[in-house]
Amino acid sequence: MTLANDHPRSVSLREVAQRAGVSGQTVSRVANNVPNVAEATRQKVLAAMDELGYRPNVAARALRRGAFGSIGVVVFSLGMLGNIRTLAGLGAEAARRDYALELIQVEPTIGDLTAEVPVTTALSRLSQDAVDGIIVVIESHLISRTSLRFPEGIPHVIVASGARADRPSVNADQAQGTEQAVRHLLELGHPTVWHVAGPAESNSARERAETWREVLRAEGRTVHEPIYGDWTADAGYRAGMELAEVAEATAIFVANDQMALGAMRALHERGLRVPEDVSIVGFDDMHEAAHFWPPLTTVHQNFEDAGSLAVSLVVEQIEGRTLEPGVRKIGTHLVVRSSTAPYRGPHAAPAAHRPLLSQPAATPAATNVQEDS
DSSP states (O other), rough: OOOOOOSSOOOOOOHHHHHHOOOOOHHHHHTTSSSSSHHHHHHHHHHHHHHOOOOHHHHHHHHSOOSSSSSEEEESOOOSSSHHHHHHHHHHHHTTOEEEEEEEEEOTTTTTTHHHHHHHHHHHHHHHOSSEEEEEESSSGSTTTTTOOOOOOOOOEETTTTTTTTEEEEEHHHHHHHHHHHHHHHTTTSSEEEEOOOOOOHHHHHHHHHHHHHHHTTTTTOOOOEEEOOOOOOHHHHHHHHTTTOOOOOOOEEHHHHHHHHHHHHHHHHOOOOOOOEEEEEOOOOOOGSSSSOOEEEEOOOOHHHHHHHHHHEEEHTTTOOOOOOOEEEEEEEEEESSSOOOSSSSSGGGGGOOTTOOOOOOOOOOSSSOOO
């Protein structure tokens, strides 16, 4: 009686060489993707590998080459637009350079506002895995400067808003994008610009708010206290309802597109027109921004470029080049759509006394109307 073998015998280089009619050294070159092999010979060897079911020994190859062909990625949340698009850039560039990605998602533990414990655990796990480098995609305020410990000797890069200057880091140019947004509104003639900010603990939100304030002060404009939100459309809606009551609030810079969406809905409900009564600029240029009503003027962040650059920086280190610490900034640009227009003066009437655009018309009385149960 013959029992099935759950662990089939691995195929050797010698067997592949015999099948292809070439030397073992030629098979080794093909397996390690060495370029000095004739294309016809390479195809013959690959065909033999496929026929025999040959699989390269990754661990042995790593010992010979000093590399595993893998990059570990620690990402804080897959629910954030920027992180998803950054991962797309990471994946595309890693594939182009023939590297695989090992992804670990972390979340802060309850009561742990810095996320140090799960991030450090993830880094420790990667140090034991077959990775050549590590990329961390996270808001830097979630990481403590003192307790974050990267594995010794493993190349690494941080992709973060408010990225750290003490390590190789990548970040969008938050100040550049904010200045573009605020100056656009001022150039349209608005006396000043109001701000719906992100959460106070966020480095990116803080940098955008600081730059907004600096631009207004440099132009001698009134700086009103910002309204803080939490990046959600609900927070933007609440801020929009509040600003709808201010006749002078004719230009609003919102710290991200989702809050801008909520703010626009609130203004519409209060009977204010965008952009005729109130101009709005967002930040991020999420894919749906072009389909808001009206289409949203916003600052475009190229998250994909950030991911691509992070992979390039890690690979440079893997290949032995010394990389100086510091932030590499990705440029932004303003995408002008239909949510901004020249200043026409304060709102025609206080928002509190204007009709709600979403208010349904009165239904005529009827005596023979039935409702579905």
